[in-house]
Amino acid sequence: MYTITSAEFIAPDVKLFHIKAPYIAQKHQAGQFVILRVHDNGERIPITIAESDPDKGEIAIIVQGIGRTTKELNMKEAGDHLQDLVGPLGTPTHIEKWGRVVIVSGGVGTAEALPIARAMKKAGNHVTSIIGARTKDLVIAEKLMEELCDEVLITTDDGSYGIKGLVTTALEPMINSDTPPQMVLAVGPLPMMSAVAEMTRPHNIKTVVSLNTIMIDGTGMCGGCRATVGGETVFVCVDGPEFDAHQVDFAELRQRGSMYHQQERQSLDQFLERCKLESASSEDTTK
Amino acid sequence: MSTEPNKANTLTPKERMRIPRQDMPEQDPNVRNRNFDEVNLGFDADTAVQEGLRCLQCKKPLCIDGCPVKIKIPEFIQLIVERDFPGAAAKIKEDNSLPAVCGRVCPQETQCEATCVVGNRFRPVAIGHLERFVADHERESGKVQLPKKAKATGKKVAIVGSGPAGLACATDLVQWGHEVTVYEALHEYGGVLVYGIPEFRLPKKILGAEIDNLRNMGVNFVKNFIIGKTMTVDELMGQEGYDAVFVGTGAGLPWFMNIPGENLNGVYSANEFLTRVNLMKANNFPQSDTPIKIADTVVVFGGGNTAMDAVRTAKRLGAERAIIVYRRSEEEMPARDEEIKHAKEEGIEFMLLTAPTKMLDDGKGWVKGVECLKMELGEPDQSGRRRPMPIEGSEFTIDADLAVVAIGNGSNPLLAKTTPGLKINRWGNIIADAETGRTSKKGVFAGGDIVTGGATVILAMGAGRQAAAAMHEYLETGEWVEIDG
Ligand SMILES: Cc1cc2nc3c(=O)[nH]c(=O)nc-3n(C[C@H](O)[C@H](O)[C@H](O)COP(=O)(O)OP(=O)(O)OC[C@H]3O[C@@H](n4cnc5c(N)ncnc54)[C@H](O)[C@@H]3O)c2cc1C
Ligand code: SF4
Ligand code: FES
Numbered sequence: 001m002y003t004i005t006s007a008e009f010i011a012p013d014v015k016l017f018h019i020k021a022p023y024i025a026q027k028h029q030a031g032q033f034v035i036l037r038v039h040d041n042g043e044r045i046p047i048t049i050a051e052s053d054p055d056k057g058e059i060a061i062i063v064q065g066i067g068r069t070t071k072e073l074n075m076k077e078a079g080d081h082l083q084d085l086v087g088p089l090g091t092p093t094h095i096e097k098w099g100r101v102v103i104v105s106g107g108v109g110t111a112e113a114l115p116i117a118r119a120m121k122k123a124g125n126h127v128t129s130i131i132g133a134r135t136k137d138l139v140i141a142e143k144l145m146e147e148l149c150d151e152v153l154i155t156t157d158d159g160s161y162g163i164k165g166l167v168t169t170a171l172e173p174m175i176n177s178d179t180p181p182q183m184v185l186a187v188g189p190l191p192m193m194s195a196v197a198e199m200t201r202p203h204n205i206k207t208v209v210s211l212n213t214i215m216i217d218g219t220g221m222c223g224g225c226r227a228t229v230g231g232e233t234v235f236v237c238v239d240g241p242e243f244d245a246h247q248v249d250f251a252e253l254r255q256r257g258s259m260y261h262q263q264e265r266q267s268l269d270q271f272l273e274r275c276k277l278e279s280a281s282s283e284d285t286t287k
Numbered sequence: 288m289s290t291e292p293n294k295a296n297t298l299t300p301k302e303r304m305r306i307p308r309q310d311m312p313e314q315d316p317n318v319r320n321r322n323f324d325e326v327n328l329g330f331d332a333d334t335a336v337q338e339g340l341r342c343l344q345c346k347k348p349l350c351i352d353g354c355p356v357k358i359k360i361p362e363f364i365q366l367i368v369e370r371d372f373p374g375a376a377a378k379i380k381e382d383n384s385l386p387a388v389c390g391r392v393c394p395q396e397t398q399c400e401a402t403c404v405v406g407n408r409f410r411p412v413a414i415g416h417l418e419r420f421v422a423d424h425e426r427e428s429g430k431v432q433l434p435k436k437a438k439a440t441g442k443k444v445a446i447v448g449s450g451p452a453g454l455a456c457a458t459d460l461v462q463w464g465h466e467v468t469v470y471e472a473l474h475e476y477g478g479v480l481v482y483g484i485p486e487f488r489l490p491k492k493i494l495g496a497e498i499d500n501l502r503n504m505g506v507n508f509v510k511n512f513i514i515g516k517t518m519t520v521d522e523l524m525g526q527e528g529y530d531a532v533f534v535g536t537g538a539g540l541p542w543f544m545n546i547p548g549e550n551l552n553g554v555y556s557a558n559e560f561l562t563r564v565n566l567m568k569a570n571n572f573p574q575s576d577t578p579i580k581i582a583d584t585v586v587v588f589g590g591g592n593t594a595m596d597a598v599r600t601a602k603r604l605g606a607e608r609a610i611i612v613y614r615r616s617e618e619e620m621p622a623r624d625e626e627i628k629h630a631k632e633e634g635i636e637f638m639l640l641t642a643p644t645k646m647l648d649d650g651k652g653w654v655k656g657v658e659c660l661k662m663e664l665g666e667p668d669q670s671g672r673r674r675p676m677p678i679e680g681s682e683f684t685i686d687a688d689l690a691v692v693a694i695g696n697g698s699n700p701l702l703a704k705t706t707p708g709l710k711i712n713r714w715g716n717i718i719a720d721a722e723t724g725r726t727s728k729k730g731v732f733a734g735g736d737i738v739t740g741g742a743t744v745i746l747a748m749g750a751g752r753q754a755a756a757a758m759h760e761y762l763e764t765g766e767w768v769e770i771d772g
Contacts, residue, residue, distance in 0.1 A: 023517045037474065043567065043576040044474075069576060084474040086511035216567065216577075219472050219513060220699055221482075222559035223541045226550060233543060233550060238701065252550055255652035259552045263578035270573050 002036075002085040005058060006078045011140050013065040014108060015074045016050075022057030024049070024087045030115035031093030031210065031242055034061070035218040037084040038072050045069050046215045046237070048112035049088060050141075059087075062111035062140065068268040089218045090241045093119065098183035098206070101125040102174060103149075104167045104196050106132040106188030110141045112210060113187045117148045120185075126150050128181070130170045132192060136161035168195050175203055182206065186245065190254055197245035207245035211236045211253065214260070228252050300343050308410040309338040313629075320602045320633035323486045323570060327391070327419075332370070335420040339367040342412045345404060350414060353402035356749045358382045360399060360414055367417060376425040377432060379418060384458040385451060385748060387426060387493050390419025392484060392592075393745050396624045426496050433504050437464035442762040445470060445529040447514045447702065450478020451744045452535030452735025454497070455751030456758075457506045463759050468507040468529075470514055475566060478537050479736075480744070482566040483558070485596050487603070488626075515702040520709070524730055531758050533724070534717060534733040535751060538741045539699025543692055544588065548646030553580050553654040557589070557597045557693035564600055582689035584608040586657055588643055589693030590620035595630050597691045602633055609635050610685065614642040614662050614675040638685070640664070640675065646690060656686045696741050706731070716740055720770045724754030729767050732758055 003020040010016045024034060033048045051060035065074040076082075093116050101120045105113040110131050121127045128151040133139045135158050145152045153170045154162030163170050167188075174181060184207045186196040193209040200207040213225040213236045220238040227236050230247035234240065312328040313319070319326050330338065342364040350360045358379055366375035379386045395401075395415035403411035425431055442465045446453045449471040461467045475481045477494045502508065514520060514536075523529045541556035543549050555563075560579070563569040567577035585601035587594050590613035602609040611630070613620060616639050620627060631637070640662040649655035661681035664673035698715035710718045710727040717726055717733040724732040734750030736742055761767060 023512070027517060041568065041571075041575040084511050086472065086474075086513060086517070088516060089513075216559060216562055217473060219539065219701060221539045221541070222562050223543070223556040224559040228550060233545075235540070255552060256550065258652070259580070260578045263572065267573045267576055267578070 001081040001083075004076055004078055004080050004082065007076060007080075009074075010062070011138050013074065014062060014138070014140055015065070016060060016062050017076070018058045018060050019082065019085065020057060021059045021085055021087075022054075024085070025052040025054045025057050025059050028052035028059060028088045028115075029092035030095065030119040031112075032088035032090045033112075033218075033241065034059070034085055034087035035089060035215060036073075036082050036086075038069055038076070039083050042072075042083060043069055044084070044216055044218070046089070046212065046218060048108075048210075050111035050114050052115075062108050064108045067264050068271045071268070072271065086218070089237060091239070093185075093242055094208075095119045095123050097124045098181075099125065100128070100179060100181040101183045101185065102128045102130060102171065102181040104130045104132070104171060104184065104186040104188070104192070106167060106192045107138070108140070109188030109192075109210070110145070113185070114141060114144055114148065116185060116187070117145060121148055121150075125183075128153065128174070130155065130167050132156075132167035132188070133161075134158065166195065167192055168199050171196065171199060175200065175205065180205065183208070184245075185242075186210075190250060190257065193245065194248075194250040197248065197250070201246050208242050209245040209248060210241045211243060211248070212241065213253065213256065227256070298340060303341050303343060304405060304409055306337060306341050308341065308413055309334045309416070311413070311416050316629075316632035316634070319487065320599070323603055325490050326487050326629055329423055330416055330420040332372070332424070335367055335417060336370065338413050338417060339364045341405060342368075343405060349402040349404055350399040350412070353399040355398065355743075355745045356382045356752065358399075358418070363421065364412070364414075364417060367421065372421060372424045373428070373430065373432065375421045379421060380434070383418075383745075383748065384455055384752075385497055385744075386418050387422035387497065388451070388480060388489060389745055389748070390415050390417075390422055391489050391493075392623075394623045394743065398745070423493075426493070431496075431500055433500060434462050436462055436504065439466070440464040440762065442466065442530045443528055444468070444758065444762070445514075445523045445527070445532045446535065447520075447532065448472075448478060448535040448537055448735070448737075449476040449498075449508070450535055450537045450735060450747060451480060452537070452737075452747040452751040453478070453533065454501065455748035456533045456535065456734070456755045457501055457751075458504070459752055459755035460758060461501070461504050461506050463755075465759070465762060466507075467505070468509060470512045471508070471510045472513040473566065474510050476508060476510065478535075482562045483593065483596065485561065485565055485600055487599070488596065513701065515705040520702065520706040520728075520731060530762055531730045531732065533751070533754055533758065534702060534726070534731065534737060535735045535747070536699055536702055536737045537747075538696035538736040539701075540697040541692070542695050542697060544643065544694060546643060546645055548648060548654065549692070551646050551648055551654040552652050553582065553688060554646055554690045554692070557587070557593045557691050558696070560597050560691045561593070561600060564604070570604060579604065580689055581605055582687070584610070584685075584687040585689045585691065586610045586612050586643075586685055586687045587691040587693055588612050589695075590615065590622060591693065591695070592622045592626055593695075594691075594693035595622045595626040597693050598635050599630055599633060601689065601691070602635060606689070610638055610687070611635060612638045612641050612643060612657070612659065612685070614640065615672060616640055616664065619672045642675065642677065644682070647684070653688065654690050655688060656684050657690060658682060658684050696736075698737060698740065714740065718770070722753060723757035724750060725757060725768065725770050727770060730761070
C-alpha cells in the first residue's frame, strides 16, 4: 500500500498529491514518471513525478481529472492509499548547459516541467518558462516556476491572465529575437507540443518533447506505448519519454492516443453514474 | 473402471500396452471458445490409475532422459498406481517445484512423452496429464506438504523476477535456510505465467496457490519494484546487504515485423494483447477499467504458444473469425501439439505458408486488413527448419479489424544497463554459465529467458534450480569461479 500524505486541489479538477514512496523519491530524476493503479480493478496509468523529497521519502504528482481513473484518483484524500505505484520509470531528461533554455508547458505538463526547470537552472542555464492554459483558473504551479526560473510568461486562450493567445504567441518573439534559445522543451497536450515543434523547426533550434502515450507495464514488455520517431518505432516508456520534437510523428501519436476514446467514454459515464447513485443514496440515509 | 491395487503388479507388459491412452476430459469446444474457464478438466483418480498402469516401469526409463529436470517418472507413476497420491506428489517435487504448472504447459510431446518407449508402438504414457493430476490432487486435498527447512544460514538472497526461473530458484534457496526476497516489476507474481498464459490454460488460482506455498515457506515477495530503476543490483548487494542475487527477468521487448502500417490502431503485440486480458482483466471491461478492442476478424501472426494463446483469446473475446497466419507449415509450428489441436477444435482458422507484407489503413487510422504473400519451403536454415520463400505474384488480402504480432521477444535491457560488470551478448541476453548460472559479476547468477532468449517454463525452472544449487555452494564456501567469455 502506498499512502497519500497530502492531497489538495490547486485548480479546478487539478489535484496535488504527496505520496509516501521512499525508494522512488531516492531515485527520481527530472523527466521520469510513475505508473499507478487506484484500485484492484484499476488500469495502470503513467503520471509524471512533479517533485521528490528523498529526506521525507515522498514524491509529488499533479493530476488532472479527465477520464475515469484520474477522476477517481482525485477523490482520494490524505490518509488514503493507492493500490500500486512503481517507478521511477523512463529515461531522465538530458541536462546540460545549453545557454538559454525555454520550457513550454501546458495543463498538468507544468508539473512535469518543474523538475526539468530546476535541473536546467542548476546546470547554469538561463531558463524561461512559458505556461499555457485555457483560462486563468487553470494556470498551475506559477509560483513554483517563478522561484526556479529567470522568467515566467503566462498565456491564456481567453486572455483572462497574462498574454492572450497560445504558448506559441509567447514563444515566437523569443525565437525571432537577437538572443534566441539554444534549447526548447515542450511538455503538455499533443497539439501544443506539435505547434512548438513546427515553430522551432525552420530555425533549427534543438527541441525536445515529452510524450505521454498509453502504457501498461512501463518496462518495455508490451509495446503498447510505441511511437514513430525519425522513421523508427520506439517504446516511449523505456526509450523516452523525451524525444527530438522534429523527428516525432505527431499525427500517428494523435491517432494512437484516440484508440480507446469510445471505451474511455463508456467507462467514465459508468463511473459518474455510480457516483450519482451513491451520493443520492447517501442523501437518502441522511434524511 | 477401477483397478485393484494388487492387480497392478501382475499385469504383463503386453496387457499394459493394450490399455488405451486415457483421454483428457475437456470442455466442449463450442462452449469453451466463449468462456475463459480451463479447457482441460483433469483426470479423476480411477482414470489416473488406469493411465498409470500403461507405464512399463522400464529399468532404463527413457522418459527421464527427455525431461529437462529429470523427474523420477516411473517412480511417481508407480505411486499413482498404488494410489499413494501424496507420495507421488512428494516424488515429483524432489525435482520440480511447480508440477501443477508444468503438467499443464510443458511440451511433453517433444520431451518425456517423445522418448517414452510405449510410444514406439502405441501412444506414449500421458505423463503430463498424470503430473497434473498428482499436483491438483494434492492442492485440492488441502494437505500440501511443505518441504522441511534447513537451519537458518544467516545469508540473504535477492531474486529478480517472479517468473518460473525466479520461483524455482527461491523454492530451493529458502529450503536450504537462506533468507529469500523476490522482487517483481509488475503488480502480480508469476511472470509469463500470470500475464502471458491465459486462464483457460493455466488458471490463476493454481499459480496463486504456488505463490502462497512459497510465502508459507518464508519467501518474502516485493511487487512494483524494478531492479535497475527502483534500486540497482549494486545497491542490493551493498546497502541492502544481499549476499547473492539471481536474475530471472525473462524475455521482454516484443518484436514487430517492420512492415508498413504496424503502428495502426488495432495492431497489438501478443504481449500487450495478452497482458490486457490476463493481467488487467480487459475481458471484464467495463467492470475492470482496462479496455481492449473487440473485433469481428482477428489475425494473429506466428506459430508458437504465444500465437495460439492470442488467437484463442481473441475468439473468446467474441471474434467471428480468428485466424493464425504463419509463414511455415504446421510441422514447423513451435506451439505445443495440444494447443494446436485445441485451437482447431475451437474454430480457429489456419493460414499456413503465408506471410504478411503490409497492414492496411481504413482511412481513420485503424487497421482494416493485411496484405499477404504465399510462401513455399526452401532449404533448411540455421534453425534446421526449412526456410519459407515468397511465391511471386501470390499477393492477397485478408480483411481484419484487429491484428496481433506474436513472433517472439528480444531481451529487456533495463537491468543489464544499470549493472556495471554484468556482461551481455549481442542479442542483449545475460551471459551465464550453463551449469551454474554464474554471470561475469561476482555473486550474481542468472537463468531463464533472460539468458536463453524465449524458451520454455521447464527450462527456466531448471535453470533457476541449477543456479540455486550453485548459489548455495557459493554462500557456504564464498568461492567464486570466473566464467569464460
Ligand atoms: C503467451 C506465452 C505462452 C507461453 N506458453 C508456454 C507453454 O505453453 N509452455 C512453455 O513451456 N512455455 C511457454 N511460454 C514460454 C515461457 O512462459 C517462458 O519461457 C518462461 O516463462 C520464462 O520464465 P522466466 O522466469 O525466465 O521469465 P518470465 O516468465 O518472463 O518472468 C520474468 C519476470 O521478471 C519480471 N522482471 C523483469 N525485469 C525486472 C526487473 N528489472 N526487476 C524486477 N522484475 C523484473 C517480469 O515482470 C516478469 O514477471 C510461453 C510464453 C508466452 C509469452
Ligand atoms: S519410458 Fe514410458 S513406459 Fe518407460 S518408465 Fe517412462 S513413462 Fe513408463
Ligand atoms: S508500456 Fe509496455 S512497453 Fe512501454
